[in-house]
Amino acid sequence: MTIQEGKQLIITSIASLYDERESGNIASLLMEWITGFNKVDQLLNKQSSLNEDEYISLQKSVLKLSTGEPIQYIMGEAWFMGMPFKVTPDTLIPRPETEELVDWILQDLNLQTPMPLLVLEIGSGTGCIPISLKKKAPYLLIESIDINKGAVHTATENANLLEAPIEFTEMDFLDESNWDKFRPFHIIVSNPPYIKESEKSNMHPNVLEFEPAQALFVPDNDAVIFYRKIKLFSEQFLLPKGIIYFEINEQLAKDVQGLFEAENYLVELRKDLQGKERMIKVSKLN
Numbered sequence: 001m002t003i004q005e006g007k008q009l010i011i012t013s014i015a016s017l018y019d020e021r022e023s024g025n026i027a028s029l030l031m032e033w034i035t036g037f038n039k040v041d042q043l044l045n046k047q048s049s050l051n052e053d054e055y056i057s058l059q060k061s062v063l064k065l066s067t068g069e070p071i072q073y074i075m076g077e078a079w080f081m082g083m084p085f086k087v088t089p090d091t092l093i094p095r096p097e098t099e100e101l102v103d104w105i106l107q108d109l110n111l112q113t114p115m116p117l118l119v120l121e122i123g124s125g126t127g128c129i130p131i132s133l134k135k136k137a138p139y140l141l142i143e144s145i146d147i148n149k150g151a152v153h154t155a156t157e158n159a160n161l162l163e164a165p166i167e168f169t170e171m172d173f174l175d176e177s178n179w180d181k182f183r184p185f186h187i188i189v190s191n192p193p194y195i196k197e198s199e200k201s202n203m204h205p206n207v208l209e210f211e212p213a214q215a216l217f218v219p220d221n222d223a224v225i226f227y228r229k230i231k232l233f234s235e236q237f238l239l240p241k242g243i244i245y246f247e248i249n250e251q252l253a254k255d256v257q258g259l260f261e262a263e264n265y266l267v268e269l270r271k272d273l274q275g276k277e278r279m280i281k282v283s284k285l286n
Contacts, residue, residue, distance in 0.1 A: 004046035006058050007031055013066045017206070026071045030061055033075045068206040080128040083135070085158050087126055090150030092215050094128040097272045098191055101247050101279050102132045104270065105189065108243070108281075114139045118183065120237075121145070122173050122190040122230065125215060127155030127166065129189060134164040140187075145171040148214065174229055184239045191247035192226035193218050199251075223249070227256045231263070234284065244282040253277035 001009075010027040011020075018026065028039045034057050037045055050058060064074050072078040072093045078085055080094040081102060087093055116139050121130045124146035134142055144166055146152050152170045159166045171178050195216050200208060207216070218225055227246065234244060248256050253269055260267050260282045272278040 001050050001055055001058070002047050003031060003035065003037065003042055003050065006034075006050055006055075007042070009058070010062055010065065013062045017066075017068055026065070029071055030058075030065070030074070033077075034058055034061070069210055070206050073210060078126070080126070081132040081135075083132070083162055085126045085128050085131075086154055086161070088150060088154050089210065090148050090212060091126045091154050092211055094126055097274075097278055098129065098247060099132075100272050101189075101191065101245060102129055102136075104279060104281065105133060105187070105245050106136050109137050109140075116141050117186040118239075119143070119187045119189065120182070120185045122188065122226075123192050123215070124151055124155040124168055125191075126151075127158045127164075127168065129191065130166050131155075131159055131162055131164040133189075134159075134166055135162065143167045143169065145169045145173060147172045148212065151212075151215075173233075174225070176229075176232075179233060179237070182237050184237050184242075186239050186242050187245070188230065188234060188238060188242070189245040190226065190230060192230075194223070194226070194247075194249040194252060196220045196223050196249075196251075223252055224255050224259060227252075227259055231259050234282075238284050240284060240286050242284045244284075246280045246282070248278060248280050250276040250278055253280070256280055 007027040010030055011023045014023050014026060028042065031042055032038055034054050061074050070093055072087050073089065076086060078087045078094050081099055085094060119140050119142040121144040124144040127144065130142045130144045133140055144155065149170050152168045156168045193216055197217055198220050230244065257267050257269060257280065264285050266283040266285060268281040269277050270279040
């Protein structure tokens with residue numbers, strides 16, 4: 001089987017799951033992972049035959065893809081801020097919109113003199129947020145927590161591979177009895193679970209069936225539970241003039257904004273590149 005035939009096999013196997021453009025992107029990604037040829041090299045070598053090991057890997061991968069398993073889990077890797085991150089079923093796949101949140105934080109940091117600021121990230125996942133911050137602003141002192149032991153393990157692996165010293169801890173943040181373990185922070189950042197259970201019907205099956213539900217969903221009757229808890233936490237553990245950065249569900253933007261506006265905080269909503277209100281910055285006034 002040639003590279004061109006292999007890519008067509010991939011596209012055909014997932015045609016019912018993805019549109020034409022996404023199917024083509026997945027085929028190119030998978031073929032690069034299997035052969036080591038980037039997109040240009042695949043075109044130049046489209047008539048080259050796959051060796052036996054490559055062919056077997058292709059067949060196994062196509063079988064997984066056809067069930068809806070995301071390409072990132074098959075490869076065990078996803079790129080974020082120009083860096084490769086190991087992903088596992090314990091972690092969400094890093095999204096491009098989260099890069100926008102990291103960019104916002106870095107833009108703000110660039111406006112001030114570098115200093116060893118204390119940063120807490122709530123919800124480690126792959127560790128893509130704190131690791132990216134540490135690589136771009138090495139003077140930050142970052143701690144990150146996650147309720148999922150597997151996620152903490154994966155994030156720690158990624159930090160070691162990318163040489164980003166960060167303290168990862170397994171912890172249930174919603175349990176307030178754990179909070180006495182913390183010190184005050186200059187910055188808190190979180191991309192917490194924020195999808196309502198009732199929104200499941202609108203989601204792609206490959207997300208519902210393969211990504212960790214614990215990191216995605218919140219009950220409809222308390223959809224802002226993580227933001228509410230972080231607000232309570234910040235009253236004690238966010239230093240004066242400290243800042244919180246969140247990724248948010250666009251449907252909850254006004255609810256999250258309202259949590260903080262009535263208190264001693266300055267709130268700024270920001271739209272992502274798709275024009276959706278997906279990020280919020282909360283500054284503690286004193």
